[in-house]
Amino acid sequence: MKLTIVGPGKMALALAKGLEKEHELTIVGRDGEKLLRFTKQLGKHAKTALLDKYEIDGQSVILCVKPYALKETAAGLKGKAETLYSVLAGTGIAALKKAVKAENYVRAMPNLAAEFFSSMTTLTGDGAKKEEAERLFTSIGQTLWVETEKELDIATAVAGSGPAYLALVAEALADGGVKEGLKRADAMKLVEGLFAGFAPLLSHSHPALLKDGVMSPGGTTAAGYAALEKNGTRAAFIEAVEKAYRRTLPKA
Numbered sequence: 001m002k003l004t005i006v007g008p009g010k011m012a013l014a015l016a017k018g019l020e021k022e023h024e025l026t027i028v029g030r031d032g033e034k035l036l037r038f039t040k041q042l043g044k045h046a047k048t049a050l051l052d053k054y055e056i057d058g059q060s061v062i063l064c065v066k067p068y069a070l071k072e073t074a075a076g077l078k079g080k081a082e083t084l085y086s087v088l089a090g091t092g093i094a095a096l097k098k099a100v101k102a103e104n105y106v107r108a109m110p111n112l113a114a115e116f117f118s119s120m121t122t123l124t125g126d127g128a129k130k131e132e133a134e135r136l137f138t139s140i141g142q143t144l145w146v147e148t149e150k151e152l153d154i155a156t157a158v159a160g161s162g163p164a165y166l167a168l169v170a171e172a173l174a175d176g177g178v179k180e181g182l183k184r185a186d187a188m189k190l191v192e193g194l195f196a197g198f199a200p201l202l203s204h205s206h207p208a209l210l211k212d213g214v215m216s217p218g219g220t221t222a223a224g225y226a227a228l229e230k231n232g233t234r235a236a237f238i239e240a241v242e243k244a245y246r247r248t249l250p251k252a
């Protein structure tokens with residue numbers, strides 16, 4: 001299938017690497033040198049084109065520019081796409097429709113792990129393109145199709161922004177280790193191993209049961225866990241999701 005990716009940034013590169021084997025890619029951007037640097041990072045040859053009345057008629061287009069650049073980017077596209085895929089955070093289908101003409105619209109919300117083909121990507125939009133969307137975005141990890149844009153916006157707050165929240169947890173745990181006397185490199189190694197081992201645990205058990213399984217009566221985990229609860233860690237994460245979700249909503 002022929003695919004056009006607009007905006008040669010980080011997310012576009014992850015997608016292009018995931019998609020290049022099975023698709024014929026054209027990368028579209030506003031800077032010719034950046035486009036060349038971008039395609040050099042791909043294994044296979046990809047075409048490039050400047051964002052200047054670029055013809056999208058009948059094409060499948062994945063929009064990967066920053067949300068604030070939607071209007072300016074749309075001005076460089078001409079015609080009516082078959083499907084417009086958009087990874088723009090907090091940018092609803094109504095706004096996409098105003099900017100770019102297409103038969104079908106699908107929003108996708110990947111995350112930074114796309115770089116290692118381990119994204120958790122949420123999808124929503126025209127049901128006719130559900131299977132195609134799942135196929136395309138499975139090339140960078142797992143997908144979840146949801147029925148509403150509201151759910152996708154909440155998913156943005158959980159899994160799109162999530163790597164930043166987990167990075168905070170990782171850094172804080174390492175800082176705790178260093179504070180008590182571990183070498184920084186050793187603390188980082190421990191945290192990295194901890195996160196790697198946690199993924200399979202989580203896919204086999206509920207978090208509450210995992211916690212119960214670790215916590216011995218009067219033990220170290222109970223002492224540490226109580227400190228997290230006392231300091232409002234749970235409430236802080238819930239509020240982080242709320243604030244991030246609210247940021248996706250149109251300004252009143």
Ligand SMILES: NC(=O)C1=CN([C@@H]2O[C@H](COP(=O)(O)OP(=O)(O)OC[C@H]3O[C@@H](n4cnc5c(N)ncnc54)[C@H](OP(=O)(O)O)[C@@H]3O)[C@@H](O)[C@H]2O)C=CC1
Nearest residue numbers: 007008009010011064065066067069072088089110111112
């Ligand atoms: N990074 C992440 O973790 C996630 C990002 N997203 C979404 O992905 C999208 C891209 O983010 P990301 O790849 O991280 O960002 P990058 O900054 O790496 O890439 C953004 C791209 O947009 C292009 N761009 C910016 N302004 C304009 C403009 N006015 N006209 C044309 N092109 C423009 C840039 O072009 P140029 O190189 O010429 O500046 C660049 O190629 C965003 O909409 C974001 O919401 C979604 C989920 C997670």
Ligand SMILES: O=C(O)[C@@H]1CCC=N1
Nearest residue numbers: 089111156159160161
């Ligand atoms: O912070 C942002 O707006 C984007 C959306 C998800 C991850 N990064």
